Amino acid sequence: MPVIKDGRLVEDDWTFIPDFLPLDEVARPVVSLARWRDGDCALRARNGRLGLRLPNDTDPAAIGADLDRFALIELEFPVFKDGRAYSQARLLRERHGYRGELRAVGEVVRDQYFFLERCGFDSVSVAGDKADQGRALEGWYEAMAEISVPMQPAADQRPPASSLRERRRAAAVAS
Amino acid sequence: MYRYDEFDSTLVNERVVQFRGQVARRLSGELDEDHFKPLRLMNGLYLQLHAYMLRVAIPYGTLDSLQMRRLARIARVYDRGYGHFTTRQNIQYNWPKLAEVPDLLAELAEVEMHAIQTSGNCIRNVTADHFAGAAADEVEDPRIHAEIIRQWSTLHPEFSFLPRKFKIAVTGAARDRAAIKVHDIGLQLRRDAAGEVGFRVIVGGGQGRTPMIGPTIREFLPKADLLSYLEAILRVYNRLGRRDNLFKARIKILVASVGADIFAAMVEEEWRALRGGSLDLPAEEVARIAAYFAPPPFENLPAQDTGFEAMRFEDRDFARWCRTNLHVHKQPGYAILSISLKPVGGVPGDATAEQMEAVADLAERYGQDEIRVSHEQNLVLPHVRLRDVHAVWQGLVAAGLGAANIGLVSDMISCPGLDYCNLANARSIPVAQRIATRFADLDRQHDIGELKLKISGCINACGHHHVGHIGILGVDKKGREFYQITLGGSAGEDASLGDIVGPAFSYDDVVDAVESLVETYLDLREEGELFLDAYRRVGLAPFKEALYAGH
Amino acid sequence: MSARIVTANGLRDGEVLYLACGGRWSRDLAEAEPAETEQAEAALMAIAERAVRCRDVVEAYAMAVTVEDGAPRPLSQRERIRAAGPTVGTDIATERGR
The missing domain is CATH 3.30.413.10 (Sulfite Reductase Hemoprotein, domain 1)
Structure with a gap:
């Protein structure tokens, strides 16, 4: 299944590996939190890149010490109305300093993209056929352009209205 | 009051365009109802019993005459000539068409208004004391x-x-x-x-x-x-x-x-x-x-106004209205003026487009151009000179807004109930109307004194029945409308939840039950004792006795 | 006689509609086509679901009625009010006056 990442549709090179299957041959495996927690030395000592899927009822602090081991963390949306992963994402980015890829998986729809991006996600999984994927990408660009003035700070770099007003005040003082 | 700067305006306008796109995607089939519903709700659009319903935000219940006139225009152009002010200081329109809602929102945005987050599982429109400032x-x-x-x-x-x-x-x-x-x-x-x-x-x-x-x-x-x-x-x-x-x-x-x-x-x-x-x-x-909420430029006036006092002396109706609908203002020579949206026989909280315009005119001329919506579903002109109060009252009476009942038994909170709402189990509005008609005699209402009666048509409690001095909850009993009564609730600083008094009453009997409760209170009250205080002193027993003794 | 009819709201305007003979949607409860068997109800619902997919209507469902002299009457108070309109309202006097 492809993903939208940094505004492009790319083939997903990560594979979620259920706990009962071996990881040996997989270049970029995503493992469950349970597998990571119970992980044997081999998993812990693994050199290759590793992804983690975090259930949305988990406090990110639980893996705070291991974050540098993951190149990817997947956060789950069992249904798009379940917004727990937004908080997880912001905690991972803003509190725990996670810098790897943060991906939204599950029921992720176009009308979430802006919120996801603001909370620190950088990729979203895309379901459906080629046409659906094309529409999703188009939707991603539309979503990014829809709202230009956020009203609160979040995990992204967009300056909120209060900062824009501050800049305007500073400019007025300077001129 | 607050004014949008370019950033606020940009956001609200962009939100209109965004919602227009969401509606278009719904109408084109790109979105099914399951996915559209949460999106329309986040913009205040419901599908109710008869039609769509749009809830427009009035942040902390504050608006000016321009905005009120726009609400009136929207009632006329996009709806059936009226609107319903709610317990969350918002206004609801009962008959908009989905395809027209984006245009309606664009008209709101022109006067710095919107329907953002008036529903949905998000932070709703924030409310505040309607006497603020x-x-x-x-x-x-x-x-x-x-x-x-x-x-x-x-x-x-x-x-x-x-x-x-x-x-x-x-x-x-x-x-x-x-x-x-x-x-x-x-x-x-x-x-x-x-x-x-x-x-x-x-x-x-x-x-x-x-x-x-x-x-x-x-x-x-x-x-x-x-x-x-x-x-x-x-x-x-x-x-x-x-x-x-x-x-x-x-x-x-x-x-x-x-x-x-x-x-x-x-x-x-x-x-x-x-x-x-x-x-x-x-x-x-x-x-x-x-700075936007700095007090308006008040004049230095004496605390008393002789013209106002004279009018109160001469005109009994005016005097009676003043007793309930005027409140102490922090500035000498000024009053806070409540406009009751509870005329006997009317729909609590409803106002016609013409009434909205009348209020806008009065606010502009006499009220520093400020209007408030109260959570008790009335309107407020927060800053009126005492000397202008009589003129405002005359304007209100002319517009059918002269009800002198703020805080009295006919000043009820009522949810839309089964007449409009998809969730309701029983009607609320006709119960409110029948109670108001029963107590139509204003002298009697004034004698009864402060009594907050609140009616909900289902357990969701949009009519705040839990915190009514008398609360009425509509329930469905095998397809028939029944009403459970609670006593002793309060939404104030002394907040309490009402106690259920006993088995529910039928649609036909509920008004008699309310009257019986009021009569019981009148019999047992001590000098100057309000309903809630009397209830807190004596408890459920005498009321229960009065309601169920013969059964 | 008891039966079931199918109702929905118009997608664009929200109007209350009833599924009538020939798969037509009518604003008039009296025109609703009653289904007396489960099969007949399923057939009506199939038409309604197609209309939902085609975006003519939204929130289609079947409801119980009694049929007297060929005219369906809803069993629940909710559906009776939904069919007849609000029993009270600020606009009702003017509506009737038109």
């Missing part, structure tokens, strides 16, 4: 902070898909006119021992199926920390609030299940990591917002 007992105007909260909560990326809806109310006075103890978060501005102004923070109150009086989780929060503290509360709730059961998803259930002390500790821990960060507004920004 005018009340004599106020520490500070709560609307400054309500506006700060409005901006912070608008399209919040983390809190737009909460377990359930989330309502915040703010008051600046010790006398609670904003029902802060029955909100998800209630904020009360107060001074600490050092004279600093901050907030008492109440979390986890609410009505509905599981009514609760919210506990205080922080006695004093410095003003500067408001947003980081709110973000901490919301984050704890977003992560831990229940999502498996719709009826247990509100924050009150979380607070009650872990206990207020533990909940407070969780919030404090989260807050320690958030405070002092980018959420803190610069002092200049707070000052910019506060």
